[in-house]
Every structure is written in C-alpha cells, then in structure tokens.
Amino acid sequence: MGSSAVVGWTLLYAILALISTQQDYSNAALLPETLKLIEAANADGPYLGLVIPNTYELNPLLRSPNFTSTDLIIDFSGRRFRFGTIATKKVILVLTGLGMINAGITTQLLLSMFSVEGVVHYGTAGNANPTFNLADVVIPQYWSHTALWTWQRYGHGPEDDLPLNSMRDIGCLNLASYTVNVTDGSSYDNLLNNIWYQSEEVFPIDGTPEQREFTFWVPVHPFYYEISKNLEDLKLEGCLNSTSCLSHTPKVARVQRGTSASIYLDNAAYRDFIYDKFNITPVDMESASVALICLQQRVPFIAIRALSDLAGGGSADSNEADTFNTLASHNSATVVVEFIKQLAAASCASIMCPSDDVY
Ligand SMILES: *[C@@H]1O[C@H](CO)[C@@H](O)[C@H](O)[C@H]1NC(C)=O
Ligand SMILES: *[C@@H]1O[C@H](CO)[C@@H](O)[C@H](O)[C@H]1NC(C)=O
Numbered sequence: 001m002g003s004s005a006v007v008g009w010t011l012l013y014a015i016l017a018l019i020s021t022q023q024d025y026s027n028a029a030l031l032p033e034t035l036k037l038i039e040a041a042n043a044d045g046p047y048l049g050l051v052i053p054n055t056y057e058l059n060p061l062l063r064s065p066n067f068t069s070t071d072l073i074i075d076f077s078g079r080r081f082r083f084g085t086i087a088t089k090k091v092i093l094v095l096t097g098l099g100m101i102n103a104g105i106t107t108q109l110l111l112s113m114f115s116v117e118g119v120v121h122y123g124t125a126g127n128a129n130p131t132f133n134l135a136d137v138v139i140p141q142y143w144s145h146t147a148l149w150t151w152q153r154y155g156h157g158p159e160d161d162l163p164l165n166s167m168r169d170i171g172c173l174n175l176a177s178y179t180v181n182v183t184d185g186s187s188y189d190n191l192l193n194n195i196w197y198q199s200e201e202v203f204p205i206d207g208t209p210e211q212r213e214f215t216f217w218v219p220v221h222p223f224y225y226e227i228s229k230n231l232e233d234l235k236l237e238g239c240l241n242s243t244s245c246l247s248h249t250p251k252v253a254r255v256q257r258g259t260s261a262s263i264y265l266d267n268a269a270y271r272d273f274i275y276d277k278f279n280i281t282p283v284d285m286e287s288a289s290v291a292l293i294c295l296q297q298r299v300p301f302i303a304i305r306a307l308s309d310l311a312g313g314g315s316a317d318s319n320e321a322d323t324f325n326t327l328a329s330h331n332s333a334t335v336v337v338e339f340i341k342q343l344a345a346a347s348c349a350s351i352m353c354p355s356d357d358v359y
C-alpha cells in the first residue's frame with residue numbers, strides 16, 4: 001500500500017470509530033461494559049443512595065474523614081456514581097444538578113440501575129420559618145412540589161370549576177392580594193388572578209402501569225424520621241471563618257414540612273405566604289422531586305437541608321446564600337454523616353422497618 005492509501009484507511013477507521021462512539025452515546029442504552037460494572041457493584045450491595053444537588057454540597061462529604069471512597073466510579077448518561085462507605089454503610093454518591101428535572105432523572109437512574117436500600121438527600125435551602133436561623137439544619141416530615149399549577153382565567157373565582165377537574169382542595173395564591181400602594185378607597189385587581197396548587201400524578205412501581213394516584217404531601221420514611229430525632233443534640237459549626245461567627249449556635253431540628261419547585265425563591269411575600277399557608281420551613285429546588293421518585297419506587301427516603309438564606313425574607317440588601325452557603329453545606333454534610341452512623345447502629349425491631357411497606 002502507498003502511504004496515501006494507509007492515510008486513507010487510517011482516516012476511514014478513525015471516522016468509523018468516531019461514528020460508533022457517537023452511536024454509543026446517542027442511544028442512551030447501557031453498554032455491556034457499564035452493565036458489567038453495575039452487576040459487579042450490585043453483587044456487593046445494597047447501598048444507601050446519597051443524592052446531592054450541587055458540587056458545593058458534595059465536596060464537604062467527599063473531604064470528610066468519615067467518608068471512605070472505594071475508588072469505584074460508574075458514569076452513565078451524564079451522571080457520575082461514586083462508591084464508598086460511611087460508618088459501616090455502603091453508599092453511592094450522585095450529583096443531580098439544579099432543579100426538579102435533574103433531581104428526578106438522577107434519582108430514577110440511581111434506583112433503576114443499583115441495588116438501593118434507601119435514599120438520603122441533602123443540601124442547602126432557603127428558610128421560610130422565622131423560628132429558625134441561618135446554618136440550622138432541618139429535617140421535614142413531609143415534602144411537596146408547589147409548582148404544579150392550574151392558572152385560573154380572569155373573572156373566575158374560588159367557586160368556579162377549574163378545567164379538567166383540577167383540584168381546589170390544596171388552595172390558591174391570589175395575585176391581587178399582593179398589590180401595593182393602593183390609594184385609599186380605590187378598587188384594584190390583577191389580571192393574573194389565581195394560581196391553584198395541584199397534586200402530582202404518581203405511578204407506583206407495584207401499581208397497575210398507567211394507573212395514576214395523586215399525592216401532594218410525600219412523607220419521609222417513618223423509621224428514618226424516628227432515627228433523625230437522635231441528631232437534635234449534634235454540635236454544628238457556627239463560624240464562617242476564623243474571625244466571623246454567628247451570634248447563635250446552629251442546631252438540628254425536625255420540622256413538619258418543606259417544599260420544592262424549580263424556582264429560586266428570593267421574595268419575602270411568597271415566603272410568608274407558603275409559611276402561613278403550608279407551615280413550610282425549608283424551600284429548595286430538588287427535595288420533593290427525590291421524594292416523589294422514592295414514593296413511586298417504594299424506596300425509603302429522607303431529606304436533610306441546611307438553611308443558607310431567608311428566601312427573600314431577610315433585612316439585608318441581597319440574598320444571604322452568597323455568604324452562608326459554604327457553612328450551610330458543611331453543616332448539612334455533618335448531619336448526613338451522623339444520620340448514617342445512627343442508621344448503621346439502629347435496630348428497627350420496635351418501630352417500622354425500612355423494608356416494611358409504608359408508602
Ligand atoms: C410604594 O410607596 C412607597 C412610599 O411612597 C415607595 O417607597 C415604594 O417604592 C412604592 N412601591 C412601589 C412598588 O411602587
Ligand atoms: C470572614 O467572613 C466575613 C463574612 O463573609 C468576611 O467579611 C471576612 O472578610 C472574612 N474574614 C476572613 C479572615 O476571611
């Protein structure tokens with residue numbers, strides 16, 4: 001062969017190789033090599049899945065002396081699954097990225113691919129509850145997704161039917177109620193009218209396919225919630241750095257409710273509304289998504305969120321997260337480690353065990 005022919009063949013092989021790799025990635029099916037890694041990992045399971053929104057929340061755990069990496073990493077579909085142990089528990093760490101879609105997809109991949117006994121979701125959150133402080137860590141008993149809406153036409157009110165049997169029992173946000181600077185005696189209204197909160201359609205793994213159930217408040221697993229009571233005495237970090245400390249000592253507390261939406265909340269009026277209406281403490285962008293996937297897959301879960309800002313309710317000119325995110329992330333990881341230690345040591349003989357069917 002002449003050298004130009006060699007170059008030609010080499011080029012052809014290079015192109016074919018490129019096409020075949022592109023095909024591997026363009027259809028998202030599991031490659032045989034990945035499947036082998038997953039099977040080997042699962043033979044060593046089950047694992048506790050740690051689902052984490054952002055790198056600033058993942059890194060404190062990766063750096064923690066309490067996390068031991070096994071160096072196994074499985075990449076699939078743009079996600080990285082890291083393996084290790086915390087206390088005696090085998091864990092898989094996975095980063096979701098921001099928002100409800102990322103959190104839902106990643107949690108579903110985790111549960112579809114791996115042998116997972118439970119999910120612990122953690123990170124930072126906005127705080128809607130005036131009885132809590134920045135850098136406190138809260139563990140709600142219930143989570144909801146509060147951005148599935150029916151937006152009512154102008155002219156209709158609470159007594160009018162909504163389209164397609166939309167629900168009215170959860171309630172609505174009336175936008176005209178937030179009108180400001182109305183001069184005395186003048187009437188006012190708002191064409192944006194009412195937003196009605198809707199339950200999620202849920203398709204349980206043990207149900208009839210395509211037959212939906214409806215859920216708004218998703219409970220965390222009762223056994224996990226019971227264990228988290230033991231975290232309330234945990235000492236948390238209260239300093240931003242060597243010179244700047246909070247005036248209060250951050251604490252861990254169990255609370256009634258948290259909520260999520262793919263919306264960064266930095267608005268005092270809406271913060272007050274969801275606190276008054278739903279008794280919300282943490283507001284974030286992922287937890288309810290993880291909760292809904294775990295509910296459908298019948299996998300025990302809990303979410304632990306450290307308060308990094310006041311969701312728009314603070315007196316400062318800007319959102320507090322710029323200053324408190326690092327401290328809050330650190331505290332959330334501390335609580336997760338302690339939760340896993342407690343879980344590893346716990347006996348579920350007397351109360352509901354994670355294997356019991358509670359959802
Ligand atoms: C309402 O009125 C106050 C006092 O005049 C003013 O400072 C504020 O900017 C006004 N707000 C809006 C949204 O116009
Ligand atoms: C500590 O944090 C505060 C608040 O963010 C900041 O103003 C200060 O410069 C920091 N000090 C040091 C030594 O980093």
Ligand SMILES: *[C@@H]1O[C@H](CO)[C@@H](O)[C@H](O)[C@H]1NC(C)=O
Pocket residue numbers: 064065066334335337338341
């Ligand atoms: C993690 O490990 C360190 C060092 O062993 C220990 O001092 C610390 O208390 C542990 N953290 C938690 C939350 O258990």
